[in-house]
Amino acid sequence: MRESLRLTVRRMSWLALVGFLLNGNWEWLQTPFYRNDDASLNQVVWFRLHCTLGDVIILMGCALGVTAVRRSTSWLAKPELSEIALLTALGVGYTAFSELVNLGRGAWAYSELMPLLPGTSIGVVPLLQWLVLPALALWLASRLFRRPSNA
Numbered sequence: 001m002r003e004s005l006r007l008t009v010r011r012m013s014w015l016a017l018v019g020f021l022l023n024g025n026w027e028w029l030q031t032p033f034y035r036n037d038d039a040s041l042n043q044v045v046w047f048r049l050h051c052t053l054g055d056v057i058i059l060m061g062c063a064l065g066v067t068a069v070r071r072s073t074s075w076l077a078k079p080e081l082s083e084i085a086l087l088t089a090l091g092v093g094y095t096a097f098s099e100l101v102n103l104g105r106g107a108w109a110y111s112e113l114m115p116l117l118p119g120t121s122i123g124v125v126p127l128l129q130w131l132v133l134p135a136l137a138l139w140l141a142s143r144l145f146r147r148p149s150n151a
Helices: 002-029 041-070 081-104 124-146
Strands: none
Touching: 002 041, 002 124, 041 081, 041 124, 081 124
16 A cells, blocks of 8 residues: 555656646746736746646646546556546646636736637637647656656
């Protein structure tokens, strides 16, 4: 049982770390698509860090959802297409909901550069993030997890 817990923590840690690095870079790249007109540099840095941490929490929540369906974290070591699809669908679904809620309450606003999903007020860039990054994070984390240890 102790080894199983250790493996679970290790698998989830790799996913969180890779997710943090990928989403952090994405957040900086998508900065022009959000309104930051009157924000100081410190505020923009805080926004990007805050959003990156939120992305990691969303990613880990989605991974826990897949883990609950699979009843194991072993899928993280060698993910199948169905697991990647479920992880991605959960992330896209949450993101679409979150964008609508947060835009509606004024937590953030898009700049004129943000393309919108036709017929909605949802930005395409955050949806692309969750269509691309979960699968990439999972792929990279599974590769790093399976690397032989030098210890």
